[in-house]
Amino acid sequence: MFNRPDEEIIQIELEEITKLTDAIFTKYGYDFSNYAISSFKRRILMVLKKYGLKSVDKLIQKILFEPAFFEQFVLDITVNTTEMFRDPTFYKALKHQVVPVLATKPEFNVWHAACSTGEEVISLAILLDQEGILNKAKIYATDINHVVLQKAASAAFPVRNLDFYHENYAKTEFPGQLSDYYTIENGTMQFDKRLIQNVKFKHHDLARDVHFYKFDLILCRNVMIYFNQELQNRVFELLHNSLFMNGFLCLGAKESLIWCKIADKFETVNSHEKIFRKIKA
């Protein structure tokens, strides 16, 4: 049978991706070499399509010679899908299994690792506020990307997600309405800035940077899925080092640490919602 060469499908080989990540690391110091290859490759294809680039070589040239484009590339390549009260049952579990422990402390530290545009930061702040312990919290929200950090610090989200966030909120069975916490301004849901007055937004690259503080609670949800197992092991070690003894680590609903090296240093608090607790140094 005769096969026509197919113009629409751009093929990327593994070697080209290695070439790309090497070039980025050499020029900018960002290390993408241990990102999970299956989704990283999809992101690269998406970038090629978006900028009409015909090959990975063309992309490498553009990245090396246009630093401004590289900033945009990082934004394109990193995944910034997030939502308020994603997995409402997770927030219920936080309320019943984690908040009561935090409430016993005179003060406590929280880290949103890879916070993206901050939807989760606000969601948790609302819960802490309702429980009357927001003022005792010192919160760090970090991300690899400067642009999303700026957005996160504005505490404003597009109104197109309004109905969806209200539905999620209703499922948490938390008191009142989500609308108690925001006003509509310039087509955005502008959340009460009081919710983020204890939040420090800070640049941090999980793949490269070291631990910078100790925490009672770390949320790192749906971040590890973009890393390969080698990098996952390194990042779990970083998170472990960043937790106080008995501190909580929260992962995404379908993430696990059972096959990671530090697995025995945690106990499971809630297997369904992926809440773990540090039990060994």
Added chain:
Amino acid sequence: MNFEAILKERKFEAIVIGGSAGSFSIITQILTELPQPFALPIFMCLHRLKDKREGFKEALEIKSKIKIEEPDDKTMIQPNIAYLAPANYHMLIENKNIIALSITELVQFSRPSIDVLFESAADVYRDQLVAILLSGANRDGADGMKTIKSKGGLTIIQDLSTCSMTTMPEAASKSTSIDLQLKPNEISDFLKIINHLTFNEVL
């Protein structure tokens, strides 16, 4: 139908199945009639409600003998398990040993998306992949089938006369050449033969 000619000299390592509206009863039938043990891993992406984490897997499990698993990220791939893409996550094949998940944008209005599963599986399994696309009302899966075909994989769509929604298999057949168009019972027969051939190869 005689599959011998198509399967001659070929060796397969995985099956991917995509389905949407109207595919639930078909996939149930296929899973129920699947020979046990099954020699290969099966990866399934079925369009589902994003906020319903529970119930779907359980509904599929009622009749089927094969183990159905909604994998966590970086789950080890094993034969004789049917992996179901979890709600609100894309499921990708990272390599022949590992499943990866992602929550990137919807593809064809879907997460999980059939294209995402199929394209990643095509990269890993190349010409040792069988792809089956069932009834559905959008065009998710068409690009994936095209990629699979371009890497030498085998493309199968559900026979249109047996589909309650033909949009999806039709979109695939417009997008690339389809090796087989099979009725549900023929899909089951086909999988039995693949199972038989794979085990004989191993033994």
